[in-house]
Amino acid sequence: MSILTVNAKLLRKILVGFIREEVTKVGISRAVLGLSGGIDSALVASLAAEALGPENVHACVMPYRTSNPESEEHARLLAEQLGISFEVIEITPMVDAYFGLFPDADNMRRGNKMARERMTILYDHSAAQSALVLGTSNKTELLLGYGTLHGDMASALNPIGDIYKSQVWQLSEEMGVPRAIIDKKPSADLWAGQTDEQELGFTYREVDELLYRMVDLRCSREELVALGFAPSFIDLIYGKVQNSHFKRRLPVIAKVSNRTIDREFRYSRDWGK
Amino acid sequence: MDFTVALAQVKPKLGCIADNLAMIEAAVEKGIQEGAGLVIFPELALTGYFLKDLVPEVALPLDSPEIMRLVELSRHISIAVGFVEVSRDYRFFNAALYLEDGAIRHLHRKVYLPTYGLFDEQRYLARGERLRAFDSKFGRVGILVCEDMWHLSAPYILAMDGATTLFCLSSSPGRGITAEESLGSTSAWQKLTATTAMFLNCRVLYCNRVGYEDGVNFWGGSEAVDPSGSVTVRGKILEEDFVLARIGEGALRRERIFSPMMRDESLPITMKELRRIEKERAC
Numbered sequence: 001m002s003i004l005t006v007n008a009k010l011l012r013k014i015l016v017g018f019i020r021e022e023v024t025k026v027g028i029s030r031a032v033l034g035l036s037g038g039i040d041s042a043l044v045a046s047l048a049a050e051a052l053g054p055e056n057v058h059a060c061v062m063p064y065r066t067s068n069p070e071s072e073e074h075a076r077l078l079a080e081q082l083g084i085s086f087e088v089i090e091i092t093p094m095v096d097a098y099f100g101l102f103p104d105a106d107n108m109r110r111g112n113k114m115a116r117e118r119m120t121i122l123y124d125h126s127a128a129q130s131a132l133v134l135g136t137s138n139k140t141e142l143l144l145g146y147g148t149l150h151g152d153m154a155s156a157l158n159p160i161g162d163i164y165k166s167q168v169w170q171l172s173e174e175m176g177v178p179r180a181i182i183d184k185k186p187s188a189d190l191w192a193g194q195t196d197e198q199e200l201g202f203t204y205r206e207v208d209e210l211l212y213r214m215v216d217l218r219c220s221r222e223e224l225v226a227l228g229f230a231p232s233f234i235d236l237i238y239g240k241v242q243n244s245h246f247k248r249r250l251p252v253i254a255k256v257s258n259r260t261i262d263r264e265f266r267y268s269r270d271w272g273k
Numbered sequence: 274m275d276f277t278v279a280l281a282q283v284k285p286k287l288g289c290i291a292d293n294l295a296m297i298e299a300a301v302e303k304g305i306q307e308g309a310g311l312v313i314f315p316e317l318a319l320t321g322y323f324l325k326d327l328v329p330e331v332a333l334p335l336d337s338p339e340i341m342r343l344v345e346l347s348r349h350i351s352i353a354v355g356f357v358e359v360s361r362d363y364r365f366f367n368a369a370l371y372l373e374d375g376a377i378r379h380l381h382r383k384v385y386l387p388t389y390g391l392f393d394e395q396r397y398l399a400r401g402e403r404l405r406a407f408d409s410k411f412g413r414v415g416i417l418v419c420e421d422m423w424h425l426s427a428p429y430i431l432a433m434d435g436a437t438t439l440f441c442l443s444s445s446p447g448r449g450i451t452a453e454e455s456l457g458s459t460s461a462w463q464k465l466t467a468t469t470a471m472f473l474n475c476r477v478l479y480c481n482r483v484g485y486e487d488g489v490n491f492w493g494g495s496e497a498v499d500p501s502g503s504v505t506v507r508g509k510i511l512e513e514d515f516v517l518a519r520i521g522e523g524a525l526r527r528e529r530i531f532s533p534m535m536r537d538e539s540l541p542i543t544m545k546e547l548r549r550i551e552k553e554r555a556c
Contacts (some may be wrong), residue, residue: 005452013511014447014490021485025286157488266325268487270287 002205004166004212008174011167012047015159019051022157023132025273030131034118034152035059035079035086036189037071039172039181040160041136042078046175047159048134054083058129062118065092067189074181081178091117111190115151123154132156140165140204143211144237145244146196153247164212165204202233210237275523276411279309280495280516282508284484287321288331294319294339297354300515301346307517311351311411315442315482315495316383316419317367319356322444323486328397332359335377340370347372351410353480355418355442357398358382364399369416369442371409379407383418384427391446391489392420406434411520419443422465432473432535437500437525439469443481447492447511459492459510471502474528474535476520483513500528 023031031048035041048057061075072088079086094117099105105113122133135155137147139162147153160168165186172182186196186204197203210229213219214237219227224234250262259265281300285293297318304312316322319339320331333339333356343352351373358368358380367383382401386394404427406415415431415438422428422441431439449457462479470477477498482491495508497518508514529536 001452006450007452007454010454010456011450014450017490017511018485018488022488267327268287268323268325270323270486271327272288273286 002166002209004164004170004208006163006167006170008171011163011171012050012174015047015171016051019048019134019157019159022270023052025270026132028130028132030056030058030129031134031157032058032060032122032125032129032131033134033136034122035061035075036136037061037068037074037078037181038184038186038189039177040138040141040168042074042177042181043168043172043175044134044136044159045078045082045084046172046177049082049084050175055085056131057082057084058125058131059084059086060118060121060125061086061088062091062121063088064090064095064114064190066191068187068192070184071189074178074184077178078181081176089121091121107190111188112148112151114190115148119151119154126156134159135161137161138165138168139163140208140211142248143215143244144200144207144240145247146200147247149247164208166208206233207237210234211241214238215241274411275519275521276310277308278478278497278518278520279304279307279312280478280480280497280508280514280518281312281314281318282480282483282493282495282512282514282516283315283318284513285315285318285321285482287486288324288327289321290319290331290333290339293321294342297343298346301343301350301352303515305350307515309350309517311353313440313442313478313480314352314354315480316355316369316444317357318354318442318482321486322482322491323489324357325393325397328357328365329359332357332365334359334361335370335380340377343370344372344375344377348375353416353440353442355444360399365397366401367394367398367418368401369418369440371407371414371416371440373409378409379405379414379416381405381416381418383421385420385424387420391448394420404430404434406431406436412437412525414438414440416440416442419445422469428469428473428475432475433538433540436475437529438476438478438520439473441466441477441479443479444491445481447490455510456492459494462494463496463504466496466498467502467504470498470500471532472534474500474525474532476500476525478518478520481508483511499524501532 059079126133133155135158138160141147187194353371355369358366369381371379384401388395406413413435415436447456466477466479480495483493494510495516496504497506498504506518508516
């Protein structure tokens with residue numbers, strides 16, 4: 001059994017309770033999220049349907065013309081299984097219109113634009129439906145910075161931001177996410193055949209074993225080497241965590257007053273809730 | 274004497290005194306209806322936990338109308354409740370009151386303010402300076418607020434001061450998920466309450482809150498532990514609950530006969546050695 005194995009029933013109870021309470025305490029009963037056809041959004045949709053009732057969860061599927069058609073099929077399969085409402089909104093016209101102005105843009109710029117296009121659609125649906133946007137970034141992605149700032153990383157509430165990808169797989173089994181979604185290779189689906197693990201150069205299971213010990217257990221570099229992790233792998237991952245830290249913080253504010261937001265002006269977000 | 278205690282495993286709203294007072298009054302009423310002689314609330318039940326800069330805004334002096342209202346209710350049932358106290362010199366304390374027969378019988382100001390991990394209490398709050406047992410209808414009692422319980426000396430001093438019942442008011446965040454049945458924080462607390470009761474031959478009445486604040490859950494699991502360390506009643510995990518426990522004088526009497534560790538505890542040896550350590554550390 002991996003060190004990352006969790007009591008999935010207990011985790012389910014905590015995360016379902018989190019969604020239910022953090023949504024309803026602000027006077028809202030609904031949630032909206034983007035369904036990519038992948039496992040992270042499938043898991044969040046499943047948790048939200050249990051927390052709020054499927055009638056209170058709305059899924060947007062937002063394919064681009066290069067997206068794998070299988071992704072939309074998987075998103076539809078999940079939405080139908082959960083009984084949540086489901087809508088397909090193509091982002092191709094908006095994204096292509098923009099890159100008509102910048103035809104030389106590389107894949108990274110295009111991928112970021114797509115993620116941010118989807119974010120604006122979700123926030124528009126948030127306003128239209130009085131629904132909070134649920135985030136679908138897991139702890140592995142957040143620590144590695146493998147996401148688009150203000151794009152897929154943007155949300156009102158993130159139920160899975162403190163669980164690693166390996167734990168996402170385990171909890172998805174517990175929640176009954178369709179087998180086809182659990183078993184396929186994780187992909188950002190920006191172009192045909194892309195997979196996360198190919199792009200990252202290591203597997204999620206490998207990096208989760210390292211991240212858990214490095215971040216959660218605070219093992220030193222010497223301890224990690226003694227445990228058998230390659231020094232080059234440790235340094236690579238440490239560097240990724242460090243260099244992506246800006247993505248996990250609010251914008252830096254230049255301090256001039258005696259009471260600066262988030263420095264001396266400190267309140268919980270649930271202030272008064 | 275035998276009595277029934279109610280552990281009000283509630284879900285306070287962060288920074289909302291009026292709402293929380295209404296919630297507390299409703300639980301007090303319920304305790305009265307259920308025939309309890311005593312109702313215990315969690316740490317900071319009147320205010321919520323992650324207050325940060327709200328501390329001065331929600332702090333109450335002992336003569337505030339809210340406290341007076343609870344004092345009034347204590348004519349019908351004894352009440353232990355957590356709140357933020359402001360002193361006359363404007364220090365703010367994470368405090369617990371014991372109210373009985375229409376009077377304030379005891380004020381405990383939390384001594385050990387955790388400031389590590391997800392905790393930041395010393396930034397906002399002043400430290401209490403006293404650990405004192407006091408007499409109640411239900412015998413001699415000591416009150417601890419959450420982290421106080423994690424310092425061996427705190428329950429020890431109260432027990433040496435004659436307390437046979439320890440109230441622990443808690444807002445314990447749930448964390449440390451593993452493959453085990455319980456969260457790390459839950460199993461640690463359950464070991465602590467049982468061990469403390471067993472070491473000191475005292476009852477432990479532990480009341481922990483539930484709900485979420487900024488994504489942090491509070492796990493509940495309030496419990497009554499008898500002086501042998503056995504849990505007699507335990508509240509639900511992660512859900513609101515109103516736990517009623519029947520506390521018998523006989524169990525205390527028998528445990529004190531079977532395991533007279535507190536009788537045999539040597540105050541002179543303890544004091545002599547602590548004074549030596551204090552002197553050596555001062556060098």
